[in-house]
Amino acid sequence: MIYLTDGVRQRRYDVFKETNGDFYHLAQMTKAPQESLNHTADQLADYKLNMAKYVLYGRVDGVERVDKVIGRTVLFIDIDNESNYPDTSKRLNDLLEAYSVLHVIYPTISNNVKEGARLRAGVALDRSVTAEEYLKLWSVLLTSVGLHGDDTAVNQSFKQLQGLYVKTSQNAENEPIIYSDGQALPVDEFIKLYDTSPKKYRRKTLAINGFSVEAGNRKAPVWAERNKQFIACLLDPESNYMLFDGWDNMLTAVGGWTFKNTYGDVRTTVETVEAVNKLGSDPISNSELKHKFDTWFKRWTI
Known part of the structure:
Protein backbone atom coordinates (compact mmCIF):
# COMPACT_ATOMS: atom_id res chain seq x y z
CA MET A 1 0.00 0.00 0.00
CA ILE A 2 1.00 3.60 -0.55
CA TYR A 3 0.58 6.20 2.22
CA LEU A 4 0.88 9.85 1.17
CA THR A 5 0.66 13.24 2.83
CA ASP A 6 0.86 16.79 1.50
CA GLY A 7 3.47 18.38 3.75
CA VAL A 8 4.56 17.03 7.11
CA ARG A 9 1.73 18.39 9.28
CA GLN A 10 -1.05 16.25 7.84
CA ARG A 11 -2.28 13.85 10.53
CA ARG A 12 -4.00 11.35 8.24
CA TYR A 13 -2.61 9.37 5.32
CA ASP A 14 -4.06 9.45 1.82
CA VAL A 15 -4.05 5.71 1.10
CA PHE A 16 -4.28 3.86 -2.18
CA LYS A 17 -2.98 0.76 -3.92
CA GLU A 18 -0.97 0.89 -7.14
CA THR A 19 -1.84 -2.16 -9.24
CA ASN A 20 1.64 -2.14 -10.80
CA GLY A 21 3.35 -2.20 -7.40
CA ASP A 22 4.74 0.30 -4.92
CA PHE A 23 8.04 0.86 -6.72
CA TYR A 24 6.23 1.63 -9.98
CA HIS A 25 4.50 4.50 -8.19
CA LEU A 26 7.83 5.81 -6.91
CA ALA A 27 9.38 5.61 -10.39
CA GLN A 28 6.42 7.45 -11.95
CA MET A 29 6.51 10.18 -9.31
CA THR A 30 10.22 10.61 -10.04
CA LYS A 31 9.66 10.80 -13.80
CA ALA A 32 6.91 13.40 -13.41
CA PRO A 33 7.78 15.28 -10.21
CA GLN A 34 6.23 18.20 -8.44
CA GLU A 35 7.89 21.51 -9.28
CA SER A 36 8.72 24.47 -7.06
CA LEU A 37 10.65 26.76 -9.38
CA ASN A 38 12.07 30.26 -8.89
CA HIS A 39 11.62 30.13 -5.14
CA THR A 40 13.94 31.34 -2.40
CA ALA A 41 15.32 29.06 0.31
CA ASP A 42 12.64 30.31 2.74
CA GLN A 43 9.89 29.70 0.18
CA LEU A 44 11.19 26.20 -0.44
CA ALA A 45 11.20 25.53 3.30
CA ASP A 46 7.54 26.55 3.44
CA TYR A 47 6.75 24.41 0.39
CA LYS A 48 8.49 21.43 1.96
CA LEU A 49 6.51 21.89 5.14
CA ASN A 50 3.06 22.36 3.67
CA MET A 51 2.86 21.20 0.05
CA ALA A 52 5.57 18.69 -0.91
CA LYS A 53 4.37 15.10 -1.12
CA TYR A 54 5.70 12.60 1.42
CA VAL A 55 5.33 8.85 1.17
CA LEU A 56 5.57 5.57 3.02
CA TYR A 57 5.39 2.32 1.06
CA GLY A 58 4.33 -0.75 2.99
CA ARG A 59 1.63 -1.46 5.53
CA VAL A 60 0.28 0.64 8.39
CA ASP A 61 -2.13 -0.67 11.01
CA GLY A 62 -4.65 2.10 10.30
CA VAL A 63 -4.73 5.37 8.39
CA GLU A 64 -3.51 7.85 11.01
CA ARG A 65 0.09 9.02 11.34
CA VAL A 66 0.09 7.77 14.93
CA ASP A 67 -0.72 4.22 13.85
CA LYS A 68 1.94 1.51 13.89
CA VAL A 69 3.92 0.77 10.74
CA ILE A 70 3.88 -3.01 10.25
CA GLY A 71 6.33 -3.22 7.37
CA ARG A 72 7.93 -1.35 4.48
CA THR A 73 8.28 -2.39 0.84
CA VAL A 74 10.69 0.31 -0.39
CA LEU A 75 13.98 1.03 1.37
CA PHE A 76 15.06 4.68 1.44
CA ILE A 77 18.61 5.93 1.85
CA ASP A 78 19.08 9.61 2.66
CA ILE A 79 22.49 11.20 2.10
CA ASP A 80 23.09 14.71 3.45
CA ASN A 81 26.77 15.42 3.95
CA GLU A 82 28.83 13.85 1.18
CA SER A 83 30.92 15.78 -1.36
CA ASN A 84 28.58 16.41 -4.30
CA TYR A 85 25.52 14.99 -6.01
CA PRO A 86 27.11 13.64 -9.23
CA ASP A 87 29.81 11.61 -7.47
CA THR A 88 27.63 10.38 -4.63
CA SER A 89 24.69 9.42 -6.84
CA LYS A 90 27.05 7.57 -9.19
CA ARG A 91 28.51 5.54 -6.33
CA LEU A 92 25.05 4.52 -5.17
CA ASN A 93 23.85 3.83 -8.70
CA ASP A 94 26.90 1.71 -9.57
CA LEU A 95 26.34 -0.47 -6.50
CA LEU A 96 22.63 -0.99 -7.07
CA GLU A 97 23.06 -1.58 -10.82
CA ALA A 98 25.69 -4.20 -10.04
CA TYR A 99 22.98 -6.11 -8.18
CA SER A 100 20.42 -5.33 -10.95
CA VAL A 101 18.17 -3.87 -8.24
CA LEU A 102 15.26 -1.60 -9.10
CA HIS A 103 15.93 1.87 -7.72
CA VAL A 104 15.61 5.61 -8.12
CA ILE A 105 18.00 8.31 -6.94
CA TYR A 106 17.03 11.97 -6.87
CA PRO A 107 18.16 15.28 -5.36
CA THR A 108 16.15 16.41 -2.36
CA ILE A 109 14.50 19.80 -2.10
CA SER A 110 17.51 20.97 -0.05
CA ASN A 111 20.01 20.11 -2.79
CA ASN A 112 22.07 23.20 -3.70
CA VAL A 113 20.30 25.11 -0.93
CA LYS A 114 22.32 23.51 1.85
CA GLU A 115 25.95 22.46 1.46
CA GLY A 116 27.04 19.00 0.38
CA ALA A 117 25.25 16.28 -1.53
CA ARG A 118 21.57 16.13 -0.66
CA LEU A 119 19.96 13.10 -2.24
CA ARG A 120 17.60 10.22 -1.62
CA ALA A 121 17.58 6.70 -3.05
CA GLY A 122 14.53 4.43 -3.08
CA VAL A 123 15.16 0.69 -3.46
CA ALA A 124 12.47 -1.86 -4.32
CA LEU A 125 12.24 -4.82 -1.89
CA ASP A 126 10.96 -8.24 -2.87
CA ARG A 127 8.86 -8.45 0.29
CA SER A 128 7.70 -6.29 3.16
CA VAL A 129 10.27 -5.96 5.97
CA THR A 130 10.15 -5.20 9.68
CA ALA A 131 12.09 -2.41 11.38
CA GLU A 132 14.90 -4.80 12.36
CA GLU A 133 15.18 -6.17 8.83
CA TYR A 134 15.08 -2.66 7.38
CA LEU A 135 18.06 -1.69 9.53
CA LYS A 136 20.04 -4.72 8.34
CA LEU A 137 19.39 -4.00 4.66
CA TRP A 138 20.21 -0.31 5.10
CA SER A 139 23.46 -1.17 6.89
CA VAL A 140 24.62 -3.65 4.25
CA LEU A 141 24.05 -1.21 1.38
CA LEU A 142 25.60 1.81 3.12
CA THR A 143 28.64 -0.18 4.26
CA SER A 144 29.07 -1.71 0.81
CA VAL A 145 29.13 1.70 -0.89
CA GLY A 146 31.15 3.40 1.85
CA LEU A 147 28.70 6.23 2.54
CA HIS A 148 27.14 7.67 5.68
CA GLY A 149 23.38 8.01 5.60
CA ASP A 150 20.74 9.64 7.78
CA ASP A 151 19.63 6.87 10.14
CA THR A 152 16.44 8.45 11.51
CA ALA A 153 14.13 5.98 9.79
CA VAL A 154 16.16 2.99 10.94
CA ASN A 155 17.09 3.96 14.50
CA GLN A 156 14.51 6.48 15.72
CA SER A 157 11.26 6.44 13.75
CA PHE A 158 10.35 3.51 11.50
CA LYS A 159 7.24 5.46 10.53
CA GLN A 160 9.22 8.38 9.10
CA LEU A 161 7.87 9.60 5.78
CA GLN A 162 10.22 10.32 2.87
CA GLY A 163 9.84 13.26 0.53
CA LEU A 164 9.25 12.49 -3.14
CA TYR A 165 11.26 14.25 -5.82
CA VAL A 166 10.51 17.97 -6.14
CA LYS A 167 12.22 19.75 -9.02
CA THR A 168 13.48 23.19 -8.02
CA SER A 169 15.54 25.86 -9.74
CA GLN A 170 18.32 25.00 -7.32
CA ASN A 171 18.44 21.23 -7.84
CA ALA A 172 17.43 21.15 -11.53
CA GLU A 173 21.02 20.68 -12.71
CA ASN A 174 21.16 17.31 -10.92
CA GLU A 175 19.09 14.81 -12.85
CA PRO A 176 17.40 11.90 -11.07
CA ILE A 177 18.35 8.32 -11.89
CA ILE A 178 15.60 5.78 -12.59
CA TYR A 179 16.67 2.16 -12.94
CA SER A 180 13.55 0.20 -13.84
CA ASP A 181 15.03 -2.74 -15.77
CA GLY A 182 15.93 -5.09 -12.96
CA GLN A 183 14.54 -6.93 -9.97
CA ALA A 184 13.51 -6.07 -6.44
CA LEU A 185 16.28 -6.45 -3.89
CA PRO A 186 16.27 -10.05 -2.56
CA VAL A 187 15.64 -9.32 1.10
CA ASP A 188 16.50 -12.72 2.58
CA GLU A 189 19.85 -12.88 0.77
CA PHE A 190 20.94 -9.47 2.03
CA ILE A 191 19.78 -10.18 5.57
CA LYS A 192 21.86 -13.35 5.44
CA LEU A 193 24.90 -11.22 4.53
CA TYR A 194 24.34 -9.12 7.64
CA ASP A 195 23.67 -12.08 9.93
CA THR A 196 26.79 -13.87 8.71
CA SER A 197 29.10 -10.91 9.48
CA PRO A 198 27.23 -8.46 11.75
CA LYS A 199 30.42 -6.71 12.90
CA LYS A 200 31.32 -5.91 9.32
CA TYR A 201 28.07 -4.06 8.71
CA ARG A 202 27.63 -2.23 11.97
CA ARG A 203 28.45 1.45 11.77
CA LYS A 204 32.01 2.29 12.65
CA THR A 205 33.44 4.78 15.14
CA LEU A 206 33.27 8.31 13.77
CA ALA A 207 35.48 11.30 14.59
CA ILE A 208 33.35 14.36 15.30
CA ASN A 209 35.04 17.62 16.27
CA GLY A 210 38.06 15.70 17.51
CA PHE A 211 36.07 13.31 19.70
CA SER A 212 35.70 9.60 19.10
CA VAL A 213 32.03 8.60 18.97
CA GLU A 214 30.81 5.03 18.96
CA ALA A 215 28.00 4.84 16.40
CA GLY A 216 26.39 1.44 16.29
CA ASN A 217 28.79 -1.11 17.75
CA ARG A 218 26.59 -1.37 20.81
CA LYS A 219 22.94 -0.69 21.35
CA ALA A 220 22.20 2.54 23.19
CA PRO A 221 20.03 2.19 26.30
Missing part, protein backbone atom coordinates in the same frame (compact mmCIF):
# COMPACT_ATOMS: atom_id res chain seq x y z
CA VAL A 222 16.37 3.14 26.02
CA TRP A 223 16.85 6.40 27.95
CA ALA A 224 19.60 7.51 25.56
CA GLU A 225 17.44 6.84 22.50
CA ARG A 226 14.60 8.75 24.14
CA ASN A 227 16.85 11.69 24.92
CA LYS A 228 17.90 11.78 21.26
CA GLN A 229 14.26 12.20 20.33
CA PHE A 230 13.82 15.09 22.76
CA ILE A 231 16.94 16.83 21.43
CA ALA A 232 15.75 16.36 17.84
CA CYS A 233 12.47 18.08 18.74
CA LEU A 234 14.28 20.94 20.48
CA LEU A 235 16.37 21.56 17.36
CA ASP A 236 13.73 20.98 14.68
CA PRO A 237 10.24 20.25 16.03
CA GLU A 238 8.54 20.51 12.64
CA SER A 239 10.53 17.60 11.26
CA ASN A 240 10.43 15.46 14.39
CA TYR A 241 7.16 16.02 16.27
CA MET A 242 5.70 12.74 14.95
CA LEU A 243 8.29 10.93 17.06
CA PHE A 244 5.75 11.68 19.80
CA ASP A 245 2.71 11.06 17.59
CA GLY A 246 1.57 14.67 17.31
CA TRP A 247 2.40 18.31 18.01
CA ASP A 248 0.52 18.54 21.33
CA ASN A 249 1.99 15.24 22.53
CA MET A 250 5.45 16.48 21.60
CA LEU A 251 5.02 19.70 23.60
CA THR A 252 3.72 17.72 26.58
CA ALA A 253 6.69 15.34 26.41
CA VAL A 254 9.28 18.10 25.97
CA GLY A 255 7.78 20.02 28.90
CA GLY A 256 7.76 17.00 31.21
CA TRP A 257 11.30 16.06 30.21
CA THR A 258 12.58 19.60 30.82
CA PHE A 259 10.74 19.89 34.14
CA LYS A 260 12.21 16.60 35.38
CA ASN A 261 15.74 17.27 34.19
CA THR A 262 15.86 20.80 35.64
CA TYR A 263 14.61 19.51 39.00
CA GLY A 264 11.29 21.27 38.68
CA ASP A 265 12.43 24.63 37.28
CA VAL A 266 9.11 26.11 36.18
CA ARG A 267 10.56 29.11 34.35
CA THR A 268 12.98 27.05 32.26
CA THR A 269 10.23 24.57 31.45
CA VAL A 270 7.81 27.27 30.31
CA GLU A 271 10.42 29.09 28.24
CA THR A 272 11.55 25.85 26.58
CA VAL A 273 8.05 24.77 25.60
CA GLU A 274 7.18 28.26 24.36
CA ALA A 275 10.35 28.38 22.26
CA VAL A 276 9.68 24.97 20.71
CA ASN A 277 6.05 25.85 20.03
CA LYS A 278 7.06 29.06 18.22
CA LEU A 279 9.21 27.05 15.82
CA GLY A 280 6.06 25.50 14.39
CA SER A 281 4.40 26.88 11.27
CA ASP A 282 1.06 26.68 13.07
CA PRO A 283 1.84 26.99 16.81
CA ILE A 284 -0.91 26.62 19.37
CA SER A 285 -2.13 29.89 20.86
CA ASN A 286 -0.72 31.41 24.06
CA SER A 287 -4.07 31.05 25.81
CA GLU A 288 -4.28 27.35 24.93
CA LEU A 289 -0.68 26.87 26.00
CA LYS A 290 -1.38 28.54 29.35
CA HIS A 291 -4.32 26.20 29.91
CA LYS A 292 -2.11 23.23 29.13
CA PHE A 293 0.53 24.40 31.60
CA ASP A 294 -2.13 24.60 34.32
CA THR A 295 -2.91 20.94 33.68
CA TRP A 296 0.66 19.78 33.15
CA PHE A 297 2.12 21.22 36.32
CA LYS A 298 -0.50 19.44 38.40
CA ARG A 299 0.73 16.03 37.30
CA TRP A 300 4.39 16.44 36.38
CA THR A 301 6.88 15.05 38.89
CA ILE A 302 10.64 15.35 39.28
Whole structure:
Protein backbone atom coordinates (compact mmCIF):
# COMPACT_ATOMS: atom_id res chain seq x y z
CA MET A 1 0.00 0.00 0.00
CA ILE A 2 1.00 3.60 -0.55
CA TYR A 3 0.58 6.20 2.22
CA LEU A 4 0.88 9.85 1.17
CA THR A 5 0.66 13.24 2.83
CA ASP A 6 0.86 16.79 1.50
CA GLY A 7 3.47 18.38 3.75
CA VAL A 8 4.56 17.03 7.11
CA ARG A 9 1.73 18.39 9.28
CA GLN A 10 -1.05 16.25 7.84
CA ARG A 11 -2.28 13.85 10.53
CA ARG A 12 -4.00 11.35 8.24
CA TYR A 13 -2.61 9.37 5.32
CA ASP A 14 -4.06 9.45 1.82
CA VAL A 15 -4.05 5.71 1.10
CA PHE A 16 -4.28 3.86 -2.18
CA LYS A 17 -2.98 0.76 -3.92
CA GLU A 18 -0.97 0.89 -7.14
CA THR A 19 -1.84 -2.16 -9.24
CA ASN A 20 1.64 -2.14 -10.80
CA GLY A 21 3.35 -2.20 -7.40
CA ASP A 22 4.74 0.30 -4.92
CA PHE A 23 8.04 0.86 -6.72
CA TYR A 24 6.23 1.63 -9.98
CA HIS A 25 4.50 4.50 -8.19
CA LEU A 26 7.83 5.81 -6.91
CA ALA A 27 9.38 5.61 -10.39
CA GLN A 28 6.42 7.45 -11.95
CA MET A 29 6.51 10.18 -9.31
CA THR A 30 10.22 10.61 -10.04
CA LYS A 31 9.66 10.80 -13.80
CA ALA A 32 6.91 13.40 -13.41
CA PRO A 33 7.78 15.28 -10.21
CA GLN A 34 6.23 18.20 -8.44
CA GLU A 35 7.89 21.51 -9.28
CA SER A 36 8.72 24.47 -7.06
CA LEU A 37 10.65 26.76 -9.38
CA ASN A 38 12.07 30.26 -8.89
CA HIS A 39 11.62 30.13 -5.14
CA THR A 40 13.94 31.34 -2.40
CA ALA A 41 15.32 29.06 0.31
CA ASP A 42 12.64 30.31 2.74
CA GLN A 43 9.89 29.70 0.18
CA LEU A 44 11.19 26.20 -0.44
CA ALA A 45 11.20 25.53 3.30
CA ASP A 46 7.54 26.55 3.44
CA TYR A 47 6.75 24.41 0.39
CA LYS A 48 8.49 21.43 1.96
CA LEU A 49 6.51 21.89 5.14
CA ASN A 50 3.06 22.36 3.67
CA MET A 51 2.86 21.20 0.05
CA ALA A 52 5.57 18.69 -0.91
CA LYS A 53 4.37 15.10 -1.12
CA TYR A 54 5.70 12.60 1.42
CA VAL A 55 5.33 8.85 1.17
CA LEU A 56 5.57 5.57 3.02
CA TYR A 57 5.39 2.32 1.06
CA GLY A 58 4.33 -0.75 2.99
CA ARG A 59 1.63 -1.46 5.53
CA VAL A 60 0.28 0.64 8.39
CA ASP A 61 -2.13 -0.67 11.01
CA GLY A 62 -4.65 2.10 10.30
CA VAL A 63 -4.73 5.37 8.39
CA GLU A 64 -3.51 7.85 11.01
CA ARG A 65 0.09 9.02 11.34
CA VAL A 66 0.09 7.77 14.93
CA ASP A 67 -0.72 4.22 13.85
CA LYS A 68 1.94 1.51 13.89
CA VAL A 69 3.92 0.77 10.74
CA ILE A 70 3.88 -3.01 10.25
CA GLY A 71 6.33 -3.22 7.37
CA ARG A 72 7.93 -1.35 4.48
CA THR A 73 8.28 -2.39 0.84
CA VAL A 74 10.69 0.31 -0.39
CA LEU A 75 13.98 1.03 1.37
CA PHE A 76 15.06 4.68 1.44
CA ILE A 77 18.61 5.93 1.85
CA ASP A 78 19.08 9.61 2.66
CA ILE A 79 22.49 11.20 2.10
CA ASP A 80 23.09 14.71 3.45
CA ASN A 81 26.77 15.42 3.95
CA GLU A 82 28.83 13.85 1.18
CA SER A 83 30.92 15.78 -1.36
CA ASN A 84 28.58 16.41 -4.30
CA TYR A 85 25.52 14.99 -6.01
CA PRO A 86 27.11 13.64 -9.23
CA ASP A 87 29.81 11.61 -7.47
CA THR A 88 27.63 10.38 -4.63
CA SER A 89 24.69 9.42 -6.84
CA LYS A 90 27.05 7.57 -9.19
CA ARG A 91 28.51 5.54 -6.33
CA LEU A 92 25.05 4.52 -5.17
CA ASN A 93 23.85 3.83 -8.70
CA ASP A 94 26.90 1.71 -9.57
CA LEU A 95 26.34 -0.47 -6.50
CA LEU A 96 22.63 -0.99 -7.07
CA GLU A 97 23.06 -1.58 -10.82
CA ALA A 98 25.69 -4.20 -10.04
CA TYR A 99 22.98 -6.11 -8.18
CA SER A 100 20.42 -5.33 -10.95
CA VAL A 101 18.17 -3.87 -8.24
CA LEU A 102 15.26 -1.60 -9.10
CA HIS A 103 15.93 1.87 -7.72
CA VAL A 104 15.61 5.61 -8.12
CA ILE A 105 18.00 8.31 -6.94
CA TYR A 106 17.03 11.97 -6.87
CA PRO A 107 18.16 15.28 -5.36
CA THR A 108 16.15 16.41 -2.36
CA ILE A 109 14.50 19.80 -2.10
CA SER A 110 17.51 20.97 -0.05
CA ASN A 111 20.01 20.11 -2.79
CA ASN A 112 22.07 23.20 -3.70
CA VAL A 113 20.30 25.11 -0.93
CA LYS A 114 22.32 23.51 1.85
CA GLU A 115 25.95 22.46 1.46
CA GLY A 116 27.04 19.00 0.38
CA ALA A 117 25.25 16.28 -1.53
CA ARG A 118 21.57 16.13 -0.66
CA LEU A 119 19.96 13.10 -2.24
CA ARG A 120 17.60 10.22 -1.62
CA ALA A 121 17.58 6.70 -3.05
CA GLY A 122 14.53 4.43 -3.08
CA VAL A 123 15.16 0.69 -3.46
CA ALA A 124 12.47 -1.86 -4.32
CA LEU A 125 12.24 -4.82 -1.89
CA ASP A 126 10.96 -8.24 -2.87
CA ARG A 127 8.86 -8.45 0.29
CA SER A 128 7.70 -6.29 3.16
CA VAL A 129 10.27 -5.96 5.97
CA THR A 130 10.15 -5.20 9.68
CA ALA A 131 12.09 -2.41 11.38
CA GLU A 132 14.90 -4.80 12.36
CA GLU A 133 15.18 -6.17 8.83
CA TYR A 134 15.08 -2.66 7.38
CA LEU A 135 18.06 -1.69 9.53
CA LYS A 136 20.04 -4.72 8.34
CA LEU A 137 19.39 -4.00 4.66
CA TRP A 138 20.21 -0.31 5.10
CA SER A 139 23.46 -1.17 6.89
CA VAL A 140 24.62 -3.65 4.25
CA LEU A 141 24.05 -1.21 1.38
CA LEU A 142 25.60 1.81 3.12
CA THR A 143 28.64 -0.18 4.26
CA SER A 144 29.07 -1.71 0.81
CA VAL A 145 29.13 1.70 -0.89
CA GLY A 146 31.15 3.40 1.85
CA LEU A 147 28.70 6.23 2.54
CA HIS A 148 27.14 7.67 5.68
CA GLY A 149 23.38 8.01 5.60
CA ASP A 150 20.74 9.64 7.78
CA ASP A 151 19.63 6.87 10.14
CA THR A 152 16.44 8.45 11.51
CA ALA A 153 14.13 5.98 9.79
CA VAL A 154 16.16 2.99 10.94
CA ASN A 155 17.09 3.96 14.50
CA GLN A 156 14.51 6.48 15.72
CA SER A 157 11.26 6.44 13.75
CA PHE A 158 10.35 3.51 11.50
CA LYS A 159 7.24 5.46 10.53
CA GLN A 160 9.22 8.38 9.10
CA LEU A 161 7.87 9.60 5.78
CA GLN A 162 10.22 10.32 2.87
CA GLY A 163 9.84 13.26 0.53
CA LEU A 164 9.25 12.49 -3.14
CA TYR A 165 11.26 14.25 -5.82
CA VAL A 166 10.51 17.97 -6.14
CA LYS A 167 12.22 19.75 -9.02
CA THR A 168 13.48 23.19 -8.02
CA SER A 169 15.54 25.86 -9.74
CA GLN A 170 18.32 25.00 -7.32
CA ASN A 171 18.44 21.23 -7.84
CA ALA A 172 17.43 21.15 -11.53
CA GLU A 173 21.02 20.68 -12.71
CA ASN A 174 21.16 17.31 -10.92
CA GLU A 175 19.09 14.81 -12.85
CA PRO A 176 17.40 11.90 -11.07
CA ILE A 177 18.35 8.32 -11.89
CA ILE A 178 15.60 5.78 -12.59
CA TYR A 179 16.67 2.16 -12.94
CA SER A 180 13.55 0.20 -13.84
CA ASP A 181 15.03 -2.74 -15.77
CA GLY A 182 15.93 -5.09 -12.96
CA GLN A 183 14.54 -6.93 -9.97
CA ALA A 184 13.51 -6.07 -6.44
CA LEU A 185 16.28 -6.45 -3.89
CA PRO A 186 16.27 -10.05 -2.56
CA VAL A 187 15.64 -9.32 1.10
CA ASP A 188 16.50 -12.72 2.58
CA GLU A 189 19.85 -12.88 0.77
CA PHE A 190 20.94 -9.47 2.03
CA ILE A 191 19.78 -10.18 5.57
CA LYS A 192 21.86 -13.35 5.44
CA LEU A 193 24.90 -11.22 4.53
CA TYR A 194 24.34 -9.12 7.64
CA ASP A 195 23.67 -12.08 9.93
CA THR A 196 26.79 -13.87 8.71
CA SER A 197 29.10 -10.91 9.48
CA PRO A 198 27.23 -8.46 11.75
CA LYS A 199 30.42 -6.71 12.90
CA LYS A 200 31.32 -5.91 9.32
CA TYR A 201 28.07 -4.06 8.71
CA ARG A 202 27.63 -2.23 11.97
CA ARG A 203 28.45 1.45 11.77
CA LYS A 204 32.01 2.29 12.65
CA THR A 205 33.44 4.78 15.14
CA LEU A 206 33.27 8.31 13.77
CA ALA A 207 35.48 11.30 14.59
CA ILE A 208 33.35 14.36 15.30
CA ASN A 209 35.04 17.62 16.27
CA GLY A 210 38.06 15.70 17.51
CA PHE A 211 36.07 13.31 19.70
CA SER A 212 35.70 9.60 19.10
CA VAL A 213 32.03 8.60 18.97
CA GLU A 214 30.81 5.03 18.96
CA ALA A 215 28.00 4.84 16.40
CA GLY A 216 26.39 1.44 16.29
CA ASN A 217 28.79 -1.11 17.75
CA ARG A 218 26.59 -1.37 20.81
CA LYS A 219 22.94 -0.69 21.35
CA ALA A 220 22.20 2.54 23.19
CA PRO A 221 20.03 2.19 26.30
CA VAL A 222 16.37 3.14 26.02
CA TRP A 223 16.85 6.40 27.95
CA ALA A 224 19.60 7.51 25.56
CA GLU A 225 17.44 6.84 22.50
CA ARG A 226 14.60 8.75 24.14
CA ASN A 227 16.85 11.69 24.92
CA LYS A 228 17.90 11.78 21.26
CA GLN A 229 14.26 12.20 20.33
CA PHE A 230 13.82 15.09 22.76
CA ILE A 231 16.94 16.83 21.43
CA ALA A 232 15.75 16.36 17.84
CA CYS A 233 12.47 18.08 18.74
CA LEU A 234 14.28 20.94 20.48
CA LEU A 235 16.37 21.56 17.36
CA ASP A 236 13.73 20.98 14.68
CA PRO A 237 10.24 20.25 16.03
CA GLU A 238 8.54 20.51 12.64
CA SER A 239 10.53 17.60 11.26
CA ASN A 240 10.43 15.46 14.39
CA TYR A 241 7.16 16.02 16.27
CA MET A 242 5.70 12.74 14.95
CA LEU A 243 8.29 10.93 17.06
CA PHE A 244 5.75 11.68 19.80
CA ASP A 245 2.71 11.06 17.59
CA GLY A 246 1.57 14.67 17.31
CA TRP A 247 2.40 18.31 18.01
CA ASP A 248 0.52 18.54 21.33
CA ASN A 249 1.99 15.24 22.53
CA MET A 250 5.45 16.48 21.60
CA LEU A 251 5.02 19.70 23.60
CA THR A 252 3.72 17.72 26.58
CA ALA A 253 6.69 15.34 26.41
CA VAL A 254 9.28 18.10 25.97
CA GLY A 255 7.78 20.02 28.90
CA GLY A 256 7.76 17.00 31.21
CA TRP A 257 11.30 16.06 30.21
CA THR A 258 12.58 19.60 30.82
CA PHE A 259 10.74 19.89 34.14
CA LYS A 260 12.21 16.60 35.38
CA ASN A 261 15.74 17.27 34.19
CA THR A 262 15.86 20.80 35.64
CA TYR A 263 14.61 19.51 39.00
CA GLY A 264 11.29 21.27 38.68
CA ASP A 265 12.43 24.63 37.28
CA VAL A 266 9.11 26.11 36.18
CA ARG A 267 10.56 29.11 34.35
CA THR A 268 12.98 27.05 32.26
CA THR A 269 10.23 24.57 31.45
CA VAL A 270 7.81 27.27 30.31
CA GLU A 271 10.42 29.09 28.24
CA THR A 272 11.55 25.85 26.58
CA VAL A 273 8.05 24.77 25.60
CA GLU A 274 7.18 28.26 24.36
CA ALA A 275 10.35 28.38 22.26
CA VAL A 276 9.68 24.97 20.71
CA ASN A 277 6.05 25.85 20.03
CA LYS A 278 7.06 29.06 18.22
CA LEU A 279 9.21 27.05 15.82
CA GLY A 280 6.06 25.50 14.39
CA SER A 281 4.40 26.88 11.27
CA ASP A 282 1.06 26.68 13.07
CA PRO A 283 1.84 26.99 16.81
CA ILE A 284 -0.91 26.62 19.37
CA SER A 285 -2.13 29.89 20.86
CA ASN A 286 -0.72 31.41 24.06
CA SER A 287 -4.07 31.05 25.81
CA GLU A 288 -4.28 27.35 24.93
CA LEU A 289 -0.68 26.87 26.00
CA LYS A 290 -1.38 28.54 29.35
CA HIS A 291 -4.32 26.20 29.91
CA LYS A 292 -2.11 23.23 29.13
CA PHE A 293 0.53 24.40 31.60
CA ASP A 294 -2.13 24.60 34.32
CA THR A 295 -2.91 20.94 33.68
CA TRP A 296 0.66 19.78 33.15
CA PHE A 297 2.12 21.22 36.32
CA LYS A 298 -0.50 19.44 38.40
CA ARG A 299 0.73 16.03 37.30
CA TRP A 300 4.39 16.44 36.38
CA THR A 301 6.88 15.05 38.89
CA ILE A 302 10.64 15.35 39.28
